[in-house]
Amino acid sequence: MNIVVCIKQVPNTNEIKINPETGTLIRDGVPSIMNPDDKGGLEMALRLKDQYGANVTVITMGPPQADAILREAFAMGADRAILLTDRKFAGADTLATSYALAGAIKTLDYDLIIAGRQAIDGDTAQVAPEMAEHLGLPQVSYTVDLKYNNGLCLVKKETEEGYQMLEVPTPCVLTVLAIANQPRYMSVKGIMEAFDKEVEIWTADKIDVDPNRLGLKGSPTRVKKSFTKPQKSPGQVYEVDAEEAVGIIISKLKEKFII
Amino acid sequence: MDFGFSKREELFLQMIREFAENEVKPLAAEVDEQERFPMETVEKMAKIGIMGIPVPVEYGGQGGTNQMYSMAVEELSRVCATTGVIVSAHTSLCINPILEYGTEEQKMKYVPKLAAGEWIGAFGLTEPNAGTDAAMQQTTAVLDGDEWVLNGTKIFITNAGYAHVYVVMAMTNKEMGTRGISAFIVEKGTPGFSIGKKEKKMGIRGSATCELIFENCRIPKENLLGEQGKGFKIAMNTLNGGRIGIAAQALGIAQGALDETVKYTKERKQFGRAISAFQNTQFQLANLDAKIQAARLLVREASYNKDMHKPYAVEAARCKLFAAETAMEVTTKAVQFHGGYGYTREYPVERMMRDAKITEIYEGTSEVQRMVIAGNLFK
Numbered sequence: 001m002n003i004v005v006c007i008k009q010v011p012n013t014n015e016i017k018i019n020p021e022t023g024t025l026i027r028d029g030v031p032s033i034m035n036p037d038d039k040g041g042l043e044m045a046l047r048l049k050d051q052y053g054a055n056v057t058v059i060t061m062g063p064p065q066a067d068a069i070l071r072e073a074f075a076m077g078a079d080r081a082i083l084l085t086d087r088k089f090a091g092a093d094t095l096a097t098s099y100a101l102a103g104a105i106k107t108l109d110y111d112l113i114i115a116g117r118q119a120i121d122g123d124t125a126q127v128a129p130e131m132a133e134h135l136g137l138p139q140v141s142y143t144v145d146l147k148y149n150n151g152l153c154l155v156k157k158e159t160e161e162g163y164q165m166l167e168v169p170t171p172c173v174l175t176v177l178a179i180a181n182q183p184r185y186m187s188v189k190g191i192m193e194a195f196d197k198e199v200e201i202w203t204a205d206k207i208d209v210d211p212n213r214l215g216l217k218g219s220p221t222r223v224k225k226s227f228t229k230p231q232k233s234p235g236q237v238y239e240v241d242a243e244e245a246v247g248i249i250i251s252k253l254k255e256k257f258i259i
Numbered sequence: 260m261d262f263g264f265s266k267r268e269e270l271f272l273q274m275i276r277e278f279a280e281n282e283v284k285p286l287a288a289e290v291d292e293q294e295r296f297p298m299e300t301v302e303k304m305a306k307i308g309i310m311g312i313p314v315p316v317e318y319g320g321q322g323g324t325n326q327m328y329s330m331a332v333e334e335l336s337r338v339c340a341t342t343g344v345i346v347s348a349h350t351s352l353c354i355n356p357i358l359e360y361g362t363e364e365q366k367m368k369y370v371p372k373l374a375a376g377e378w379i380g381a382f383g384l385t386e387p388n389a390g391t392d393a394a395m396q397q398t399t400a401v402l403d404g405d406e407w408v409l410n411g412t413k414i415f416i417t418n419a420g421y422a423h424v425y426v427v428m429a430m431t432n433k434e435m436g437t438r439g440i441s442a443f444i445v446e447k448g449t450p451g452f453s454i455g456k457k458e459k460k461m462g463i464r465g466s467a468t469c470e471l472i473f474e475n476c477r478i479p480k481e482n483l484l485g486e487q488g489k490g491f492k493i494a495m496n497t498l499n500g501g502r503i504g505i506a507a508q509a510l511g512i513a514q515g516a517l518d519e520t521v522k523y524t525k526e527r528k529q530f531g532r533a534i535s536a537f538q539n540t541q542f543q544l545a546n547l548d549a550k551i552q553a554a555r556l557l558v559r560e561a562s563y564n565k566d567m568h569k570p571y572a573v574e575a576a577r578c579k580l581f582a583a584e585t586a587m588e589v590t591t592k593a594v595q596f597h598g599g600y601g602y603t604r605e606y607p608v609e610r611m612m613r614d615a616k617i618t619e620i621y622e623g624t625s626e627v628q629r630m631v632i633a634g635n636l637f638k
Contacts, residue, residue: 071270186274188308188321195267 001054001148003045004105006115006128007038007073009066013120018228034069037116041176043183044146045114046077052148055079057108061089061100067199074194075186086203091216094122098130099218103209104202105135112153113173117142125175132173139173140166144180262556271327275334278307287339290465291610296421297465300342305376309335309346314354319371325565329507329558336511337518340614341465343511347504348417349373352622353380356426356442356497360485365444369424381422382501383413383445383471384494391627393428394437394491398473400429405480407443409473412455415621419469420454423447426497427471428490440490444482451476462613499572501622503561506578509586509618510554516586516593516611517547523597523606540596547589554582573635580628583618590615 011030019026034042045056058073060066061084070081084104092100105113113135115128125141132139144163145156153172157164186194204214212218238248253259264272282303290297304310312328314320328350336343354373357365372378389395398411409429416425425445432439445452455470485493521544524535534540557578564571590612594601601608619625 068266068270071266072273075270075274185278185307186270187306188271188274188312188323188327189316191267191271191274192322194270 001048001052001111002109003048003054003056003112003114004108004110005038005042005045005056005058005073005078006101006113006131007042007058007060007069008035008116008119009033009060009062009069010035010119010121032065032068034072035116035119035121036178037118037120037176039116039183040178040180041114041116041174042073042076042078043181044143044174044176045112046184047181048112048146048148049077057082057110059084059101059104061085061092061097061104070199071194072186074197075190076184077187077190081197081199082202083199084202084207088204088211088214091219092214093219093221094124094126094130095220096214096216096218098127099134099213100204100207100209101127102131102134103207105131106208111151111170112148113137113171115173115175117175117177128173128175135173137171137173138168139175140168141175143174143176146174262559268327268330271323272330272334274307275309275331278303278309279334279338283335283342284338287341288604288607288610290339290341292464292604294459294464296467297339297342297345298421301345301376301379301421304342304346310349310376310379311354311374312350314350314358314370314374318358318366318374320374324562325503326559326562329503329562332504332507333511333514333555333558336508337515339465340508340512340611341463343508344417344463344466344505345379347501347508348382349380349422351501351504352382352417352497353422353424353426355500356382356484356493357424357444359496360442360489360493361444362481364481365484369444373424378423379418379421380424380426381416381418382497383416383425383427384498385413385415387412387414391624393494394440396428396430396440398427398429399433400431400441400443402431402480403477406477407480407483409443409445409451409476409478411473413471413473415458415468416471417466417468417621419471420457420467425471426484427473428494429473431487431490435488437491438488440494441487442484442490442493443478444484445473445476445478449476449478460617462610462615462617464613498622499575500565502575502579502628503558503565503571505618505622506554506558506561506575506582509579509582509615510551510558512611512615512618513547513551513554513582513586513589516590516608516615517544517551519606519608519611520544520593520596523600527598534596543592543596547585547592550585551589554578554585557581573632576623576628576631579618579623580625580632583615583625586615586618587612 009032012033015030017026048054049056056078057080058078059082118125140155140157142158143155144158147154151170153168155166308321311320312323313325316322332343332347357369373380400407400409427443427445430439431441451474453472455472458468524540525533527534561571561574561578564574593608594612597606597608600606
């Protein structure tokens with residue numbers, strides 16, 4: 001089985017601070033990590049590999065520094081790594097990103113494509129579903145568990161109300177939540193070998209795409225304004241039983257003329 | 260020598276830190292309190308290769324460097340010194356002499372299982388009357404047909420009881436003095452070999468420290484490690500390597516105590532402000548930070564020399580001396596900065612101070628390290 005896993009390098013948002021004067025993110029010195037949902041997706045692929053044997057290819061689009069997460073993926077057990085990097089990809093929104101990724105994946109052999117649900121720096125959850133559309137593949141988002149049987153994926157999908165169990169034939173695209181599993185640690189041997197393996201560098205010319213649909217040119221999204229969410233006051237905590245709580249809530253809502 | 264980390268070392272550091280934070284730190288207080296050997300941690304470490312970092316791949320190891328091994332002991336000890344010394348004694352004191360002095364058969368028999376963490380290793384040199392004066396070995400080994408017969412007692416043996424493989428020194432010819440000492444490999448379960456009393460210690464309380472008792476213990480002739488009469492040299496060279504591991508352990512304890520103190524002094528308010536705002540706090544912690552980094556560079560230098568197959572005995576003595584004394588100073592001051600809370604088991608610095616003390620004692624006391632360094636000055 002050939003599995004392609006899409007991963008992204010993101011700033012560790014737990015360590016990001018906001019400049020109080022400009023309201024912008026201070027990214028300097030913030031460590032970059034493999035996006036947590038993507039790591040969950042990679043772990044899911046590696047478990048299939050452990051169980052059934054598979055060839056796991058990781059792919060990312062980003063600047064040359066994104067090499068670091070591909071090495072990490074090697075050290076966890078990935079077999080092949082591709083870095084899509086080119087100035088022509090710069091400024092891509094989710095549409096142009098998903099289009100470029102689809103253009104690259106099209107040239108690979110795959111039975112299953114796994115991606116994280118969303119990246120912690122953008123939180124759109126759009127790239128993998130759009131990619132599935134570009135590739136004309138069935139997709140299941142919000143995957144928390146996967147069983148594979150002879151070309152069929154039995155997928156447990158999280159919804160707001162609970163779970164759905166879905167059966168989907170391969171090839172297909174799954175997006176995975178970080179809570180789906182506990183990703184393995186890199187092994188020491190994996191780390192030693194990670195730097196002896198080749199990370200394949202693919203530019204725009206190498207993949208099957210229309211250059212006009214790449215990067216900023218191919219991105220219809222325009223950011224009108226960005227701002228920091230105003231901080232809420234800490235509020236007041238009442239430790240009371242439910243009945244008394246209802247009374248307090250109603251009187252507070254009345255006080256503010258909400259009801 | 261490069262002072263920074265290579266990309267490979269950076270990735271390794273990321274892994275070992277994550278592992279230490281998530282798997283080792285949560286158990287540290289309990290392991291200390293209950294004097295419990297953290298077997299579950301050893302199993303987890305085995306799975307990802309931490310029990311055989313600097314061991315060549317052809318012997319089932321990870322093919323890593325001594326530099327990475329030191330980094331691992333440091334990061335583990337930063338959160339739990341017990342875990343650090345389990346790895347250090349296993350790797351430096353058991354795997355290392357077998358790799359260095361073993362026959363091909365011995366290496367193939369013992370190293371792959373040790374490096375995989377399937378077996379744990381230990382080392383027996385110290386005796387009731389042979390501490391710093393290690394040449395005063397009273398344990399004897401007499402050749403009887405195809406077997407060596409061992410008699411005697413070793414004390415303060417790290418990993419004892421949990422270890423499967425013991426590198427043990429014994430006198431094979433009393434008249435020859437240090438040249439009459441030989442090294443042997445003894446397996447757990449060999450008739451006549453038993454584990455004696457377990458020590459109740461001040462620190463590293465989760466690490467098993469016991470007596471080894473040999474009563475007409477018969478081991479095969481081929482379990483002689485290295486040449487007959489070369490045991491003292493083997494032991495001393497093994498300890499040279501071990502000292503780098505203990506220095507890394509001391510360094511980790513010191514860094515862990517500083518981390519805790521920085522965190523605490525930012526939170527703790529007295530006289531209307533965080534105690535980190537007082538210049539006394541800042542200057543004292545700055546001094547400790549500088550000493551820790553100096554200790555780290557000494558450890559890196561010794562590890563580098565070992566990796567490059569350059570002499571490292573003096574470098575190992577220097578880094579162990581300095582890192583151990585730094586650990587004692589940093590942890591003592593860390594408790595002081597925590598005040599009354601630091602004296603309680605609510606905060607980890609109390610444990611760290613108890614753990615630090617042993618690094619000035621085992622694998623050569625600070626006095627022995629000074630002897631080694633001075634010996635080089637006045638040679």
